[in-house]
Amino acid sequence: MNKILPVWKYILVLFIPALLAGCAAQNPQQLGDLRLLDWEPKSMLVVKETEVLKPKFPVIDFHNHLRRLEYTEQYLEEMDKAGVWMTVSLDGNPENGFYREHLDVSRSVSEDRFLVFYRPDFSRIDEPNWGEDEAMRLEEAVGYGIRGLKINKALGLTHRDATGELVKVDDPRIDPVWAKCGELGIPVVIHVTDPKAFHEGPVDRYNERYHELAERPEWSFYGPQWPSKEEILQARNRVIARHPETIFIATHMANLPEELGRVSMWLEKYPNMYIDINARISELGRQPYTARRFMIQWQDRILFGTDTPPDAEAYRVHYRFLETDDEYFDPTPAHKQQGFWMIYGLYLPDEVLEKVYNKNALRILGKFKGVN
Numbered sequence: 001m002n003k004i005l006p007v008w009k010y011i012l013v014l015f016i017p018a019l020l021a022g023c024a025a026q027n028p029q030q031l032g033d034l035r036l037l038d039w040e041p042k043s044m045l046v047v048k049e050t051e052v053l054k055p056k057f058p059v060i061d062f063h064n065h066l067r068r069l070e071y072t073e074q075y076l077e078e079m080d081k082a083g084v085w086m087t088v089s090l091d092g093n094p095e096n097g098f099y100r101e102h103l104d105v106s107r108s109v110s111e112d113r114f115l116v117f118y119r120p121d122f123s124r125i126d127e128p129n130w131g132e133d134e135a136m137r138l139e140e141a142v143g144y145g146i147r148g149l150k151i152n153k154a155l156g157l158t159h160r161d162a163t164g165e166l167v168k169v170d171d172p173r174i175d176p177v178w179a180k181c182g183e184l185g186i187p188v189v190i191h192v193t194d195p196k197a198f199h200e201g202p203v204d205r206y207n208e209r210y211h212e213l214a215e216r217p218e219w220s221f222y223g224p225q226w227p228s229k230e231e232i233l234q235a236r237n238r239v240i241a242r243h244p245e246t247i248f249i250a251t252h253m254a255n256l257p258e259e260l261g262r263v264s265m266w267l268e269k270y271p272n273m274y275i276d277i278n279a280r281i282s283e284l285g286r287q288p289y290t291a292r293r294f295m296i297q298w299q300d301r302i303l304f305g306t307d308t309p310p311d312a313e314a315y316r317v318h319y320r321f322l323e324t325d326d327e328y329f330d331p332t333p334a335h336k337q338q339g340f341w342m343i344y345g346l347y348l349p350d351e352v353l354e355k356v357y358n359k360n361a362l363r364i365l366g367k368f369k370g371v372n
């Protein structure tokens with residue numbers, strides 16, 4: 001017997017599958033349209049989360065920027081909250097005597113918790129005898145309380161002299177300055193080049209730091225108009241080799257955290273080379289087995305630094321990373337988002353922690369000879 005379906009059942013039988021088919025055809029397209037920059041996956045993992053409010057040993061933050069002097073008291077409050085003993089500000093710019101003002105303000109807030117490093121003025125490099133004169137100005141600054149030198153990545157990458165040529169990191173005109181640091185017993189914190197992803201490929205779908213470069217395209221140094229990262233790193237290493245009496249802290253894991261094997265070779269080769277973990281826990285924490293072995297092997301040559309104006313929460317992410325074996329957590333609050341990955345703690349032995357937190361820094365600062 002033929003069943004005659006009521007009209008509404010025809011509608012259900014014929015139209016609903018058609019509707020569903022329509023949705024199925026549409027959904028993947030809509031899903032695929034999610035922009036990479038909007039993707040914020042929430043981890044479903046249930047794993048141990050350790051809260052580390054204070055470090056196991058007092059911390060010396062050897063790499064920071066405290067040039068916003070009006071916040072100096074606030075910096076100290078955050079340092080107290082997070083168990084930070086001393087912070088190095090690398091912002092001792094000589095322009096308009098700023099480093100003096102920086103030192104005055106820092107001292108007025110605390111006599112012994114802030115250190116300020118000097119930045120040479122490369123804009124004057126064309127002056128005859130610039131190297132000797134700058135070395136003299138540095139000595140004078142040390143007399144005023146400066147305790148180190150800072151070089152930023154413009155050297156070798158963007159800074160040009162009067163002839164229009166890039167000033168290379170190993171430009172002989174700078175030699176008197178490097179030598180003076182050795183003579184005075186002050187370290188050089190040297191930053192050259194940026195992450196590999198900023199130099200070694202276009203900003204495209206294959207770039208592992210795509211989201212940052214999409215936001216800040218001026219951070220990309222890829223293309224024939226730029227010197228290669230490798231060239232600059234080699235020039236830095238030549239300077240380190242040429243000035244064995246001077247201590248160089250090659251910041252950001254010698255600016256090659258992506259290749260710790262090579263950093264190891266350099267540390268072996270240059271006894272006056274030190275490194276800091278500054279703003280690179282995202283790189284270290286995605287290779288925790290290699291990073292842990294590396295930190296244990298080079299425990300006497302690694303310093304702690306954050307590059308993040310004192311902030312208790314940011315410090316605590318660093319402590320969690322160095323002290324615990326917590327897994328798969330977000331390093332972003334430690335500095336800023338760097339790459340689309342989570343990190344894993346290194347649970348470093350106490351002996352190593354103490355060296356990285358303060359002993360290595362104290363040993364370097366202890367080499368200070370001062371001015372006559």
Ligand SMILES: [Zn+2]
Nearest residue numbers: 063064065307
């Ligand atoms: Zn910095």
